[in-house]
Amino acid sequence: MRTYGLGSIEDQANLYRSLVASGLSKIVDLKKYINQPEYEKKIKSYTLADVERITDIPRNTIREKEKSGQLRYSEDFSTEISTEQDLKKEYSLQDIKLIRKLFNKGFFNGSIERPRDLQPIILSMGMFKGGVGKTVHATHLAAHLAINGLNVLLGDLDPQASSTFMFGYIPGIDINADKSILTALIENPEDIRNVIRPTHYHGLDIITSGLELQAADIALPNFNLNNAKKLGSPLLRLKKALKLVPQYDVVILDCAPNHAATTMNALTASDAIVIPITPSMVAYGSSVQFLQTLEELAGSLLTFKDNKSINPDHMMEKELVESCYNKLFRVLITNDSGDNESRDVSAAIKSLYGELVLPRPMINTIALSRASNDIGLLYDLKRSDVRGSKESFDRGLFCMKEVNDDILKLIASIWGISYGKSTY
Ligand SMILES: Nc1ncnc2c1ncn2[C@@H]1O[C@H](COP(=O)(O)OP(=O)(O)OP(=O)(O)O)[C@@H](O)[C@H]1O
Ligand SMILES: [Mg+2]
Incomplete structure (x- = not known):
């Protein structure tokens, strides 16, 4: 007779262990299949x-x-x-x-090098709600900026590791747990240099993620584990670590759908925050919760700044905190199906956020779900290789480029650089 219980805890552990082992090997097979004939992603x-x-x-x-x-x-x-x-x-x-x-056609007023007086820009794709397009937009924006000649670092800060998968790395197989941003957050900021990997887009590198990153959300808030005596505020760890890799013009952070310590680190590190909202009442409601978090975070940074009893060893943190302010905050309406419900919720989003809403929404497109299923980006695909409707692919790609160009224009405006043309 079939039993539904797993029996002992040992049975349970054995079952899950064997499922993980066969699951990982099946993912490798799947990856080989998807990226035929080569195993690795091909340089774009x-x-x-x-x-x-x-x-x-x-x-x-x-x-x-x-x-x-x-x-x-x-x-x-x-x-x-x-x-x-x-x-x-x-x-x-x-x-x-x-x-x-x-041809003197670099992004920085003709030059391909960022002038020394322009600081790198850190941008978070953040939102409390899951499945709203943070990863889709973080990965496509990162590739878009690289295509436009910028030096870009994508930080996958979600233990689900979706961005990591998108660039062909499989946690637990291609990446060892010790090669993660975790130790840079908890032990030594310098470790960030060891966890950056190349992608198939020249000019775009990635900090990969994996399940081990969950440990950061446990350790950072715990005074016994967070190494605060040596490393100072647990809220500023990522910001400190990213200061050690100034060669990147833009850092894009793909946040997890939570308000945990790693996400807070991303938000304090960010010069810019973009929150993707799908036009649904639930996502709209979550965006307001996310704003509450931003408000609370600003409050704790203010308290920190005004705290007269900061350990003198960590006085430089005051300076860091001074620079913790968002020069840019935008809402991106995404996965917009254009039906009546989407229109109504989009109107509500615009009435709350006004000019903070990016001018052009991202449409709902089957091309994007197909690309995600193939563990890749729209930008990876050649039109000739696209399955299904080429027109739908064209529309999706065009819309994605427009959305990313709008963000790129804003990034350029923070630097005081004119960028007015949709180049790709
Ligand atoms: N514009 C779109 N059109 C069609 N599908 C989309 C669109 N945007 C996102 N999706 C699909 O929605 C799913 C969720 O997107 P994504 O993984 O980017 O969300 P997320 O906010 O990062 O989720 P999580 O919070 O779990 O990390 C993906 O399968 C993606 O392909
Ligand atoms: Mg995601």
């Missing part, structure tokens, strides 16, 4: 037509520079271009950076 490459669109430099001009030898890409440094066959067909984002450099 572009055609010359794409490069023209991305950089706004006519393709003939690029070809002339290639033929004259003024544009030499690392892999074909010694190649003479004498026939059509020799012409370059695929460009990586690294190649595109070289082109931008030669």
